[in-house]
Amino acid sequence: MRYATHSLLAVLLLVLNTTLAQKIPSPKEHFGFNIGDDYQLVTYTKTEDYFKKVAAASDRVKLVDIGMTEEGRHQYMLIVSSPANLKKVDRYKEISQKMARAEGLTDEQARALAEEGRAIVWIDGGLHSTETVGMMQLIETIWQLVSRNDPETMRILDQDVILLTHANPDGQEIVTNWYMREPVANKRVLDNLPRLYQKYIGHDNNRDFFIMNMKETRNIGRQLFVEWIPQIMYNHHQRGPAGSILAGPPYRDPFNYVFDPLMVTGIDALGAAMVNRLNVENKPGFTRLGGSVFSTWYNGGLRTTTHFHNMIGLLTEIVGGPTPEDVPLVPNRLIPNGNTPFPVTPQKWYFKQSIDYSLSLNYAVLDYAARHRDQLLYNIYRMGKNSIERGSKDFWALSPKKIEAINDAFKNDPKKPVSTTSAGAAALAQYGMLPRGGGMPVKYYDTVMKAPVMRDPRGFIIPVNQPDFGSAVKFVNALIRTGIQVQQATADFTVAGRNYPAGSYVVKTDQAFRPHLLDMFEPQDHPNDFQYPGGPPVRPYDAAGWTLAYLMHVKFDRILDSFDGPFKKLPIGELQLPDGRIDGGGSAGYVLSARVNDAFIAVNDLLAAGIDVFRLPGGMGSKSTVEAGSFYVPASAKAKSLLDKSVKDLGLVVTGVSKKPAGSMVKVAPMRIALWDTYGGSMPSGWVRWLMEQYHFPMKVIYPQEIDGGDLRKKYDAIVFVTRAIPPVGGGDEDIWRAMEREPKEENTPAEYRPWLGKITPDKSIPQLKTFLEAGGTIITIGSSTNLAYHLKLPVKSALTEMTASGQEKPLPGEKYYIPGSVLQVQIDSTQQATWGLPSRTDVYFDASPVFKLAPDAIAKGSIMPLAWFGSEKPLRSGWAWGQSYLQGGVAAFMAPVGAGKFYAFGPEITFRAQAHGTFKLLFNQLYNTGRSGSQSVDVVSED
Template sequence: MRYSPYSLLVLLMVGLSTALAQSSATPAIPSPKEHFGFNIGDDYQLATYTQTEAYFRKIAAASDRVKLVDIGMTEEGRHQLMLIISSPENLKKLDRYKEISQKLARAENLSDEQAHALANEGKAIVWIDGGLHASETVGTHQLIETIWQLVSRKDPETMRILNDDILLMTHANPDGQELVTNWYMREPKAEKRVLDNLPRLYQKYIGHDNNRDFFIMNMKETQNIGRQLFVEWIPQIMYNHHQRGPAGSVLAGPPYRDPFNYVFDPLMITGIDALGAAMINRLNSENKPGFTRLGGSVFSTWYNGGLRTTTHFHNMIGLLTEIIGGPTPEDIPVVAKYLIPNGNTPFPVLPQKWHFKQSIDYSVSLNYAVMGYAARYRDEVLFNIYRMGKNSIERGSKDTWGLSPKKIDAITHTFQTDPKKPAVPTNAALAQYGFVPRGGGIPTKYYDTIMKAPTLRDPRGFIIPANQPDFATAAKFINALVRTGIQIQQATADFTVAGKKYPAGSYVVKTDQAFRPHVLDMFEPQDHPNDFQYPGGPPVRPYDAAGWTLAYLMNVKFDRILDNFDGPFKKLPYGELQSPEGHVNGAPSAGYVLSAKANNSFIAVNDLLASGVDVFRLPNGTGGKSTVESGAFFVPASAKAKSLLDKSAKDLGLEVTGISKKPTASMIKVSPMKIALWDTYGGSMPSGWVRWLMEQYHFPMKVIYPGDIDAGDLRKKYDVIVFVTRAIPAVGGREEDIFSALEREPKEETTPAEYKSRLGKITAAKSIPQLKTFMEAGGTVVTIGTSTNLAYHLGLPVKNALTEMTNTGTERPLPGEKYYIPGSVLRVSLDSTQHATWGLGQQTDVYFDASPVFKLAPEAIAKGTVVPLAWFDTNKPLRSGWAWGQSYLQDGVAAFMAPVGSGKFYAFGPEITFRAQAQGTFKFLFNQLYNTGKSGSQGNDVVSED
């Protein structure tokens, strides 16, 4: 066919317009160099989150391999993004693949045959994140580079990964990346750029502790991530990037050192082994040395609460690597133990100059190892998460006895104390190595006495009664479970189990569900083994906490049910948060009473005070026949009070009691205090947590710094000053050690003007005299943890209860071989007549982390110069975790109050606000944040009502 010149021109125009249309519809995928102006991994170069977000949006618009998902807002108001990457065909069927992943992970009403069919149909879901700890800059930048490679490469390995995997590439801390990069890049001369001395925490409020928030999920970023991990996608594999690797290595990775948590399914542990082998093999095949594992690092799989570790309790293969490197080149030092090839470090790295690009390349290789494993063993990883879930359901449906050190010790003790025990052949020479000769060991009947004892069975479930004193906090605990994907049931009517009646609205959490390990971990005590470097030697520090049972820390009342049970229960949809509605009960013609036992009462009271409504406290309850406890709040009736309390009761889940007669007991008028909270340059995580919870509970406060204290005139500005742990130095101690665990205080001349006021530290010479003057003038100081050191600076008649006399007659702290309690839950007894303990009862659980314990001089108590508030009245106060030598605690004082002039000093040794998890002890702090008439600038009076 022949075309005229005009026809040819028309065809040319049509073809050109089509090409232009296609070009505009699918823009070219920009490389990192084209977008950022540098290659990812170039020395002295970092990207901001603003740049990264724009890059992710460009990629999503340009690539048919990407779907961009905004998973929520951050604490500072940025969009937190997740890029779902897979083949275009898979992206069209995401809803189906998500459904398959959920079904297999929850393992409900599936046979093995059905699970195999779903595993064959589904795609492996792999989570890879970056930037959780924003100062660990490899994490964010490896995420950018890996995403670029996945959307641009067309090699067979990448195409297989895209075909068989669905990749959830998630930014873990947008706010932190913005801060860290701007701080680093502020120096115009590249070679002078450093990451040191960040002026504030890189995640609002909590900084590094953002990796300790995943079983309670207080923070917005944690909630965003948790919903994707535990409710929406439930990936079979997740990979959490961190740094730093141990000095002398390049990175630490899986498998990890013992102990691992005893509630895990063994398939999860061996699944980590398999992925760890794939990762180290990949690096070795690419001639990338320096991977250390097992005992080569401090990382274990005992702890819950981290981004990686919480996934372990959900049958996911949770991976962590800690790598060296950063934008400023560094040297790998000579560390002898990492230069000898062994099972921990089979391929040592030699000392050398290390560049950022090397860390990026290692990280991309590790990502490809994980993604490649998932693609090759797609049906296996999908089926295995089902198998683990099915195992959990089966274990929760029958009588089981979980293994733990205490039970094994009980078996041994039962055998050893049996006067009729049979003789056991031994070989003394080999016994020290754990050798048991043939015919040796303990007879099975001793095992059966413990591991088949009916009362020692694992629970079939837990009931959280709706009629407990602080049901709103119990509902917060339930929401922590909901956010972690736990199946919750709720009673639609009153019911009876094991002879006990429960009201409608009570929550039921059964253990016959896929995430049984997490359920047990939140309700049951952790039993950390006695872990020492060698027999009689020093203890091996846990990676984080040793015990953390959240139901204990939140003071949730629950019943542990051993036998199968049922009732009028409805299953709540996965991920559906609970907000029980409270009520105003009774006739409020005289006023209203709010319980001091309910944490949310403090929110309601603060809102009333802010609105100018009178509030009183009842030191002796309401008097008469009423059972209202000491310290309850009374609000006289008024139209404004009614309006505010109607709303507070409904929104906060409070049961407010309306009363027709004013209380006959004495009342103390309450007024807000001018609250100051100590912080330091760079930010204190414990202070950040307290700031967050004060905002949640509507306590107005001001953050102050050491310079503000040293400036004096504190009593004119504040009524109460709160010092969290690590604020007050020890007497005669190295004061600079309190500045930061990782950095020294920056020089004033190199600190930006807006942060200079935060410099300084609490000193014995300048700060302590100002604090003493403040209290003598009527101010209150509250100290927590090691900041109770202030008691010694003030010369109060107290001393350290945890010491011993040496052979030379000198006193020293108890050595670790005799006494060691890392983060654990202990029980203390209380003096409930003190206003400091109102609402707490006779005993409570506290979070104890090598915390101070005091011995009071006898005359101090007799003269009232020191008032004990909490103490250990048993030699076995451990509730959850590890307490070696806990008998030393007996009769030790955990908290006290001491008058100082016209003011008060409070010392709380335990971490009463720990990570905003210890909600059962918030009232230790909250009770001190109101003027109560006996001291303070408001001069409130005790009022007697007829």
Template sequence: MVQKILLSFMLALSLGISAVQAQTIPTPKEHFGFNIGDDYHLATYTQTEAYFKKLAASDRTKLTDIGLTEEGRHQFMMIVSSPENLKKLDTYKSISQKLARAEGITEEQARALSAEGKAIVWIDGGLHATETVGTHQLIETAYQLVTRKDPETLKILDNVVILMTHANPDGQEIVSNWYMRNPTPEKRTLDNLPRLYQKYVGHDNNRDFFIMNMKESQNIGRQLFVEWMPQIMYNHHQRGPAGSVLAGPPYRDPFNYVFDPLMITGIDALGAAMINRLNAENKPGFTRLGGSVFSTWYNGGLRTTTHFHNMIGLLTEIIGNPTPEDVPLVPNRLIPNGNTPFPVTPQKWHFKQSIDYSVSLNYATLNYAARHADELLYNIYRMGKNSIERGSKDYWTLSPKRIDAITQAYQTDQKKATSGAAASPDQYGLLPRGGGMPVKYFDTIMKAPVLRDPRGFIITANQPDFPTAVKFVNALIKTGIQIQVATADFAVAGKKYPAGSYIVKTDQAFRPHVIDMFEPQDHPNDFQYPGGPPVRPYDAAGWTLAYQMGVQFDRVLDGFDGPFKKLPYGELQSPKGHLDGSAVAGYVLGARANNSFIAVNDLLKSGVEVYRLPNGAGDKSGVEAGSFFVPSSAKAKALLDKSINDLGLDVTGLAKKPTTSMIKVAPMRIALWDTYGGSMPSGWVRWLMEQYHFPMQLIYAQDIDAGDLKKKYDVIVFVTRAIPGLGNAGLGRGGDGEFAGGREPKAEELPSEYRPWLGRITADKSIPQLKKFMEAGGNVVTIGSSTNLAYHLGLPVKNALVEMTASGQERPLPAEKYYIPGSILQVDLDSTQQATWGMPSKTDVYFDASPVFKIAPDAIAKGQVKPLAWFSTAKPLRSGWAWGQSYLQDGVSAFMAPVGSGKLLAFGPEITFRAQAQGTFKLLFNQLYGLK
């Protein structure tokens, strides 16, 4: 009897506590003053943070601060699950880690852990802050998960740990304040945001996740790849294809060839659950597969990087904004097909509809995870185990170039045998009458021993820019890759390596990501139809990070071992610098190391003299052209000691002053072009200038048009899309994208502080001022399409990528003949010139439909134009897709031209691309010093 009374008391107490807790959780309307999804209303991040702290009062939540943003705000991840699960979070996190890494776990142990664990599901919102559905669906979903008591929600909470993460707090604050600034709701607009919604990179914050330069990326990456390793991650975006409500999984081909098939079919399964739920709820307009542009080829996005970690990464792109809009009439979307089984009809669309769709999609994902928790946990283990097995034996990754080689070998043999034309296989490799090829072509070509995937990679510690190599290693570490370091000298395959070298083996769970960061991407030739235009990749076609960063490494095809120590997961590395030699006269810093420029800028700021050595240091071997020389002094020694320690620089002490010529380095007054609304390429350069301690000022079109530039600046940097084109000679119209709303805002429509940012570079006003600037001794650096400036100036250069029409007119090569989306190509360099000091004679560059030039020989002979980099072969492709690449041969990709007392530097490739292309940073940095 006493026991029954006690149980009744405990139950009443429990219900009372639950009731009190429920009363402490306000509805969104009670907190924000409006319902989530109400037309003409957006919540700021300040309001959202306060609301999430109120939701944290629930026993279903745990609010976690995952780090600071670039603007210093706190970035939160709310963990939602049942009260019982929250008490055992460490256990479920540990299970998730063990299964994802699949190290030393047997099949039986994996099954047992899968049964014990809970599915981990990531749901984020707001990465692209102008896509306002993302942050607001996160708020509404969190509220519903915290307060609903229906059987489905309770089942989800019992079986799933949900990681609800705000992806861009700064952006929500900027965008919501901009929208809500107008007191009249009907006049509110997202158009013409004055600056990027991420401090430096705006929309490119979703292209940062394999290098993680931005703080927000680092915060998110640590949770995804080191801490939690969710089996499912759901990344909310906008905008759906016209005539549909949203685009979602599964996605169109191609998918990356390094993926485990279970990841792809896992996306298929979740996609089916999502579209089925919407159909059951009579919510039409879900488009998938070839109905949208989204694929699973690219690495580097928040969703896509998870694919290379065996996680089922989901993306939806939905319509909807706080200002009502229309679903347009797109006739070819109205007939049901496999892409869009349930079309939506034209109608007025409200913000609340998009929120409701998003909550349904979240619940579909969570319901699937709750029903299949053990399967999801086991499958991520199975994918990791498959990766370990592939990296432990001879394995060949399939790719289009291998298939082409098989076809070519077969046709060559057939021609020899028949002394005529061979029968051509169809797209499936079948011969007429359905016959296949002999298997020997697979065995001898596809499985050629030399074409095996590597068992690992060695990053030697004695390369010229080891600190940048360590930055590459840290990028791998931040994405959860297992790294080993040599504790002593060792040898592999007859080659010796020093202690401190890094080893990255491929027998690990996240092998797809390892392969993707070191090996070239082989994008297929993808055309709308034979002989037709190419199908543009969703983002880049090739991006191999080791190539972009100029890292020297060796591929090892056979198993190997040595005096290697495994580093703890997530433990970032710092290079160790050294001072070699006796520094009686001074010190030398190599020009090959990017970090040398940080040290030099710190020295210059402190008033220490620095010189460059155009011809090296005479009798001192290993001192290359362009190296920096710092005369001995107590201040110089103190600053260099700090650089050796903090930057990992190797500094050489000289007993006597170099006998070769020296040129004194002078800091320059640097201007960097930007524009109203913000330029992402400019933002990346601004960020890297801050990282490398170059002082700079932003400059806008109005500043340029006002003239007298040489009084204020010594060098002006124009990133791509700043300078407009000039007929067929140039690329693009200039300006960084379109203004939202289709027009540049009028000054009177804007707060006064933003008005000086308006305007574009124009041929009639801006170009004459830039010409005067150079004639007066100023230098202009142009990157990408901004090399159009050369045509405006009338320099003796031409577009190399043209053809003659039947009427004798030049036109740009059509895409059916020549097409190179974002890929990595190799160029030759004249590394003896001041502009290219510190560069090797060949280097990899990021090329995205970049300009290529033809220079008349007499212009070179007369010194009117000096080539800096060029394509010496017909096959410069290193990674990605380069259709018609033979047109590049002998084309010039970078040059210098004197203009009056100044000069123009033109770099066609994207030498600062997304702060990933660290191997070509020096092509910018060299231009930012005055030499006397």
């Protein structure tokens, strides 16, 4: 009887489950077509509705709203697993956190938790929205996981907890509406999208993950680094190298030297599972290693930042889209090799094939996780434990500079054994003077790798008493958002003979995410990477150096020995706000430091309210702590009210003064600011637009047609041109001109976007810009847009050239000089209004940036005023700078008067990806009128 009852219950449960499954709509039932049908895409609005229907109908799904997007949409993550697992999902999240952080666990406890837990696997789609395979495969993967009952799917659901996350809802809506606007299906194209597919930064939404400026990045980052910390994350992208179907793991060298080797070999293992799955299913075209450009050096991408957190971060870049295309013939990819074991032949390629490939890859990852879940959980614990142990003792990390130091120690040793023959070397080895088989004596290793000053730090201290503590707190919050454990001093303390005040932040390296922590504080040491000895350089996938503490000009001390103090651990993921205050009574007025970035927010709010604000060119005389360029606000009830708000909201420190400043004051007023942009959207322009919004600068975006129309001075006081806006004299900049060639024809462009068409041209645009300057306007150029200096025939030329044998001047070749994105140091003339608030030595982001040589009499004639220059033959701070000695003496930034106006040229990327907080002031200082409306004259008010 008991058996019959159990059998009846089993039948009833089966019927119930079947009924539930029948209620789950398929993609075709919901959207009207199958995922992967040619010429078909779906909007995020309909996708969101599908997510909700699936979650409501399936007991395998839990829908989580992880936050709002920049355009105000809900961003969703679907947690998919077995019904039994979902009932215990909070416990599995807790286990995942414990294993990733590895604190207070023994190996035995970790193994027990690995046995109890489930593999946590992240799969996303849609980050780059024109890469349409990513967002569509996500929908199909959800459907397959909730509808299939085959043994593999059931094993995956039983052993894995899957986090299926939409990475860019806004972009899917934008791209789909653009593609589907054409009623005739076979005429639909993705080309010529009029705007960026993320509100501000488009494709750069995959370069934001160590600072997390954007809302979507913060939503995703919290799930990855604070909430779930998955063992595997899989980031879908496009497009694969020509002649292949996709590029995937493992990736080409170099990988970053801070990684735990288990992470690197973990990628190898998953990559093998993925390519094996495709090979079993007779799906050719997977390339890896040197078959593509993708490496694991860079931090800051959705996939790459996970590498610095001991996660096995996976990236694939696949071909395909809703419009059928051809796999082109690339003969050198048709020979099987270690990069591409199973080449694909030229053929017509359809959207459904890319979806099928993506589904196979997802299942390969999920099946691997299901079969190896205990290993994955234990391994992430082991990596975290390794990091804690390395940060708890003397440890020497290897890097190219240290290897170079070992070689130098051997080369410069006058007592080293020398032999020019192999027989002689063998004899030296026989008598113990050289190792057998080659090499050099180990003492040269010991000279470098056991030198106390060469060891890794035990931690970092960020003092509260630094010039721009507000920006330092933003840096601390970037660490906190990426799951770093930060501590704060509850009382004054002393470490290594230096006294620190209460409120200072402490970041110790004995924690699981030590690789990321070191990467934010320490310089990157990119190897000299060339195609062959003496040949051209191999371009890094993205930046070569990015040390965030340098870019944000955070003052910190690097502590080599173990230390402790009155420190409290801050809750993981809890953001910080500095303690703001008004020091002094302020009976006469208030002073805001020129060194503090957030002071510009307060000033802009005061100006918007009609309150007078002045700058102090000489500081405050008797108050040596008040530097040149600081802001002075005369006392009033309205000013006090707004400053109180800034103190509360920004943590701003304001100085109240009882007497008006002695000496001169320069009255400032808001400018009418224009920011260049272009049809299709400029990412650097989008970053600056976001930056200006954050710092409350009023601004309007303008396009080339408006510039060509003239009368600019009647509408604007300043125009900002970011990199890639101004073409070179005579053409030749491939990136600019390639983008211009893609510009659509007016008749094919919807009317609302036609005013955005056009480009900056020498014949129409440059004369209008010159007229604008001569009439008293200000133009600020950044990066390659400093080309305008040459169009204006200013007395400057490139400093990065050489003379040929025939007497012709040409750019330095890559074999002699090559600096991809890196952090360099320049000297600043901090006495100038343009550079107020900056130190005399300043770190800048340099990305193959222009460097200038001035005409011999340019300074004497007053036609050029240098603002920043390279004063050293070794300015590299972080990254890779081949031939950096060529920079010495070159001018990095200058101001030139043009008629009644001012032209500013900033070669370095002073606003780079809104990461370079330390150089924001080089833009901000130029965005105030220092005189009467409509002129460049200065109102100087003498005060007692």
